Amino acid sequence: MPQTMTEKILARVAGRPSVRAGEEVLARPDFVIAYDFPGYTDVFFKEAKEEFGVDKVSSPERFVLFIDHMVPATAPKEEELHKVTRQWGKEQGVPVHEREGIGHQVSAELGYATPGAFAVHFDGHVSQLGAFGTLAMGARKSVLETFVSENMALTVPGTVKIELTGTLQPGVMARDVFHHMVRVLGPSSCRFKVVELCGPVIDAMSIEGRQTICGQAMFLGATTMLIAPDAKTLAYAEGRSKIALDPVYPDADAVYDREVTIDVSALAPIVVAPPSPANTRDLSEYAGLEVHTGYLGSCASGRLEDLRAAADVLRGRRIKPGFQLHVVPTSQAIMSQAAREGLISTLVDAGAFISSSSCDYCYGRIATMTDGQRAVSTGTLNTPGRMGSADSEIFICNAAVVAASALEGCIADPRPYLAQAEQARALEGSAA
Amino acid sequence: MSMPNLQGRAAWIFKEDDFDIDLIVGIKNIKITDIHELAAVTMTSYDPDFAKSVKKGDLLVGGHNFGYGHPHYPAMRAMRHLGVAGVIAESFSPGFFRGEISMGFPLITCPGIRELTARWDELKVDWEASTVTHVASGRQLPFERLSSVERGTLEAGGFIPYLKARLAKQGETPPLTA
Numbered sequence: 142m143p144q145t146m147t148e149k150i151l152a153r154v155a156g157r158p159s160v161r162a163g164e165e166v167l168a169r170p171d172f173v174i175a176y177d178f179p180g181y182t183d184v185f186f187k188e189a190k191e192e193f194g195v196d197k198v199s200s201p202e203r204f205v206l207f208i209d210h211m212v213p214a215t216a217p218k219e220e221e222l223h224k225v226t227r228q229w230g231k232e233q234g235v236p237v238h239e240r241e242g243i244g245h246q247v248s249a250e251l252g253y254a255t256p257g258a259f260a261v262h263f264d265g266h267v268s269q270l271g272a273f274g275t276l277a278m279g280a281r282k283s284v285l286e287t288f289v290s291e292n293m294a295l296t297v298p299g300t301v302k303i304e305l306t307g308t309l310q311p312g313v314m315a316r317d318v319f320h321h322m323v324r325v326l327g328p329s330s331c332r333f334k335v336v337e338l339c340g341p342v343i344d345a346m347s348i349e350g351r352q353t354i355c356g357q358a359m360f361l362g363a364t365t366m367l368i369a370p371d372a373k374t375l376a377y378a379e380g381r382s383k384i385a386l387d388p389v390y391p392d393a394d395a396v397y398d399r400e401v402t403i404d405v406s407a408l409a410p411i412v413v414a415p416p417s418p419a420n421t422r423d424l425s426e427y428a429g430l431e432v433h434t435g436y437l438g439s440c441a442s443g444r445l446e447d448l449r450a451a452a453d454v455l456r457g458r459r460i461k462p463g464f465q466l467h468v469v470p471t472s473q474a475i476m477s478q479a480a481r482e483g484l485i486s487t488l489v490d491a492g493a494f495i496s497s498s499s500c501d502y503c504y505g506r507i508a509t510m511t512d513g514q515r516a517v518s519t520g521t522l523n524t525p526g527r528m529g530s531a532d533s534e535i536f537i538c539n540a541a542v543v544a545a546s547a548l549e550g551c552i553a554d555p556r557p558y559l560a561q562a563e564q565a566r567a568l569e570g571s572a573a
Numbered sequence: 574m575s576m577p578n579l580q581g582r583a584a585w586i587f588k589e590d591d592f593d594i595d596l597i598v599g600i601k602n603i604k605i606t607d608i609h610e611l612a613a614v615t616m617t618s619y620d621p622d623f624a625k626s627v628k629k630g631d632l633l634v635g636g637h638n639f640g641y642g643h644p645h646y647p648a649m650r651a652m653r654h655l656g657v658a659g660v661i662a663e664s665f666s667p668g669f670f671r672g673e674i675s676m677g678f679p680l681i682t683c684p685g686i687r688e689l690t691a692r693w694d695e696l697k698v699d700w701e702a703s704t705v706t707h708v709a710s711g712r713q714l715p716f717e718r719l720s721s722v723e724r725g726t727l728e729a730g731g732f733i734p735y736l737k738a739r740l741a742k743q744g745e746t747p748p749l750t751a
Contacts (some may be wrong), residue, residue, distance in 0.1 A: 290740055
């Protein structure tokens, strides 16, 4: 029976020869991933023990916890939460990774993004493990089920196949591609579905770009998104993967709920204007609008190619006086590599404020905006108030747009700066 | 199905698609945990008298993709405290849907409901027939059936009691039947 990637992966973890979209199954996740956050992990620990009498999770080697929110702590009760998490990990034999970066990224670095694996989290942005062909779902508080039993009940989702064709123009990044998909298909177009993403644009795209796109799946309404592994992702996974699995590919005659093709050749950089991720606009519509602060980071962006693009824009320049530019590499490994490449000094010399990896900028816990302020951001979400005052605004865009806007103090097109950087590189190349 | 049918007035119609439910309490209030404090700020930017006019058993009506964004729990916690018994919408965003069903809070996906309903109209949800009835006009709309887990969770009054019962009963024998 022909199957989608999702059907194949869920059939294996449900112990069945095959499953069909719409069937309810009990599936055994290969990995249970979470970060500590009040109301989630602390509650799971407590409920597992007190409500279910479960003192030990089953197969603790499947579990991994991250401390990436409230890092560093700013109040004793935050540090108390982290303490509880560390203690729980110790008791259970579950690794707790802290200060290594944003868990969704570090999960990939550590090998939890095993091609063909099934992973669950309470947070839907875990979908970015789909860049490696991992089926990774956010299940909110139902993740509790994995803390008290081996399996998790779920309905096998149908799949929407999206093929991206054409060639991306210079200065157009993965972030633009994702929000363009929302613009073309609509923010509820893939509700409760898995998106299988493919096509020449994806083939040519970096792993980092694929993580960016897959991580935002929820804003298409999707349960998750994934990409069939290729040489790039298999090479990344080799030596990292936590478990030995055969990679999974869709059958040629798999049954999809819908198949769409989007040509991205004409795409130019976008911004996502307030009040929601449903509002993708051409950058040109908002060019010149005054902005006061910029955030380059988050699980959705803040990887090396984002830092490189920002450095290309900012090299040898200074950001506008008074503008606050926060750069937060997605993981410490990325931070370290960026330092080796000289990107950190380029960004600092231009006036950027650089922090070690943390989720906290994305939701306004630090670098908080006050009334009337406006940000350009590569964070996940632009709901008014997410980065501070309910009377502040967030424009989501790619990393190069954040950098160009920091230079000009208003929403700005990075392409002229990127073209200059490209020219300078070409000159250097010919001189050598 | 052993769940009692719902009957109540449409206490508010969220006409917009992709509605971000954090706006119900106001983004700046989503960290409030005290339920009375939370209830006091609920819907204030839509109707300052909402808390006074809503009564036990009332329902909310929403558009397409209701709950889009990062759906935090305080908004519906506050609504439940004020007596709201469920939401009927054109469709729901998956994260919101999973999260609130696991709280044991009925969400009913019912295409056509937004057009059919004006504020304070009486609506009736019949679980057995899978229909929503607009009481004044007698018009009926079918709603999408729930999965067995979703149905079980609502019947049990939340995910924890549901899971306890299921684990006790079956010793985890797949397959589940729809």
